[in-house]
Amino acid sequence: MSTPSHQYRPATRTGRIADFVDQRVGASGMVKEFGRKIFPDHWSFMFGEVALYTFVILLISGTFLTLFFDPSMAHTTYTGSYDPLKGVGMSVAYHTALDLSFDIRGGLFMRQLHHWSALLFVAAVSVHMLRVFFTGAFRKPRELNWVVGGVLLVLAMAAGFTGYSLPDDLLSGNGLRIIDGIIKAIPVVGTYVSAFMFGGEFPGTAIVGRLYMLHIMLIPALILLMVAVHLFMVVVHKHTQWAGPGRTEDNVVGFPVGPVYAAKAGGFFFIVYGVVGLISGFFTINPIWNYGPYDPSPVSAGTQPDWYIGWADGALRLMPGMLGDFSFDWIIPFPWGDNTLAMGVLVPALVLVGLLGAMFAWPWVERWVTKDDREHHLLDRPRNAPFRTGVGVAGVVFYCVLWAAASSDLIATHFHVALNDVTYWLRTLFFLGPILGFIVARRIALALQRKDREIVLHGREAGIIEMSPEGAFSERHEQIDDYKLYKLTSFESYEVLPPQADRAGHVSRSEKLRGKVSKFFFEDRVAPVTRAELEEARSHHGHHAVAAGSHEELGQ
């Protein structure tokens, strides 16, 4: 500002400090924007916060670990204070990871804090995404933020895996070997990518240092960037809210940031930190000293990857390598010789990519089917979008089948069943599970919607049995109050939208397909109770007789 027009005279001390800061950085705009910004409150909005806070704990504990960890794969002999490994040859990385566990006070606690928060971080991101999916919070205008969230999920898994590999113990080394096998399966370039990654042949002496760079610099930087973009978009869009009395598409109802929301959210950070601290103090995670240094020959049976890698490991396990005498290592004859396409590894990899791709694409799929181009700021209760809930449950079942497959050997040993049978069942569920999941979830959602209609039209069951003068028994129903009534009726229910002709009167193929999908999704629907229906129900309900199933439930 070239001409200081200084009329504002601060009267209080806060005012003077604010004035000083504001004239230099213009912070008053920020305070005005955020100081009393409204955030809706609901327990399901907490998962994103948990993700953010565990990430902060990861940064804090990770910084401590870097002070003592040396990611070198140079050979050394163990000299630390853990007796069983004294004199054993190992890499410097493993040595310093052991030092962190036994010779640096608080090092073990920090390692555990780091590992537990990492597990919780990916879990929180996943549950947060499920919340966003099942409530339809990804709809316009938030589609891009859904994509950013998906990228964060992938980055979280990448951060987890690169970190898991750093201690260079037997378990993490075998994990890297599996990655090497997957990379080698990539057609044409796989062999070279593997050589570039490992600095030559597996395991080489380069990989831990390289993963370290990715783990402590590149991936966290990308996560931070994506978190910033994510939160920026939350501010631009304002938070979604649950439908309910007084809550519309045009407003946000909740608590102001200062002081209530900031206090609750800030306090929640400390609660998350405390809980992770408690877990880290009492429950051992990744006891690398039990595994020993990496050696390509031994492996322990019954080992599991960290939970978020489970679905990938399970996909690898489920794929059959041979069908009878047919091998999934396809040998393709070329003029220059035979090349191998390792379909036994490529197919599972494509399944994973496909599931992630479907997740990213869903907002646009839903928009295409419904042709709904309006903004949505009110959340759907999952029951009020049966088709979406069905699709989501199908996805969750699919994921869980893969996830369970990663423990197929432990399932077999714990439940005393044959390993091969476990695999055959899971292979069957791989195909049938999502279909059943879709049907069951959608049916449950529709049933719950009907129950809501029932409650709206005929009131809630009062638990009081009355006897009529004729001696008949019936239960008294009480009308619900207006707020509850509105909550149960204020939702949208998509209808089948048949294929539509374009301007030239032509119905395109994709439009026909859209029509079919629309029919499949919305053929069965339960419409919200209308005012007319309610009035009619109330007028003829003076004598609260409820003949179950006799009234018209479907809105059609």
Add this chain to the structure above:
Amino acid sequence: MRDNMGDQSHGSPQGAGAVAKAQAGSVDTIQDPGLPPHRPRLTDTEPRAAKRAERQVGILFAISMIGTILFLVGYFAVGHPESIAETRLQNMLLGLGTAFAMLGIGVGIVHWARTLMPDHEIAESRHEVRTEEDRRDAEEIIDTVLEESGIKRRPLIRNTLIGAIALAPLPALFILRDLDLTKASAGEIVERLRHTAWDEGVRLTRDPVGTPIKASDVQIGSAFHVIPEGLNELEDPLNEKAKAVVLLMRLNPEDLNISPEREDWHYDGIVAYSKICTHVGCPVALYEQHTHHLLCPCHQSTFDLTEECKVIFGPAAHPLPQLPITVDDEGYLVARSDFHEPVGPGYWERG
């Protein structure tokens, strides 16, 4: 609401904005009764309850201070742990201290917010992300910028620029060539996967000690984890070991189904197979004597030893390679040659 399904539109009773919003209600929907009335909390009406909440928050913050002290006690009083029990004790004290310190603050603040800070819900209106005019202005600016740069009118500049920009990242890609630190050529990178430390006359030795194995030491039903002699003296013992580890087992020779070209690859029922799983490379570490099956603990690929390690279950797609063996003059087991095919998982150039 079902009347305006798929409604792309503009017209709605409440305000005809440029951005269509859902819930543009029809007349037949149930009326919104508005925000429910605020219910005062006990702390709003009872000064004594408010005072009590204040004390509770104070106590929680004091618990946090005790937690921090507990952490320091765990750190200094336990000192450098000298046994596993002490390590565990210290870890527990640090965890407990952190938990109290953090939960004290966290629960205290949340309790404060819930009982003593105002709990009136406030409504704020939403605005469009951007207005129509803003969008028009932005479009105009971009058009002006493109127009003034002349990029559309001067195709020579545009095309050479595209060419230059397309080429410029190439060094950034090729400079990564030496990520492979071995200076191997593309051919060598592929070729080295076909060779291991095994060769004619190399003795089979025990993993990890490296003592040679006499054929007479190998009983029927027993299994040995084997590395080639002299492995630990090689330049990159781990890299070599990752390819060369072998499982050695003895079966009754009648149990073996041997193909004609492999008839002299075993010695009196003693067979040697690569230990590297052909699925994704885990060590195939489990041997089931009774069934003569080898099982990979990572993804459960199962190989039948009597059928030259054919895959009988799981995700592996080709058999484990066999190492041809015999005995030398002193009765020690030796390799007849290297493996005849690459060990480990399938890859493009494997053929």
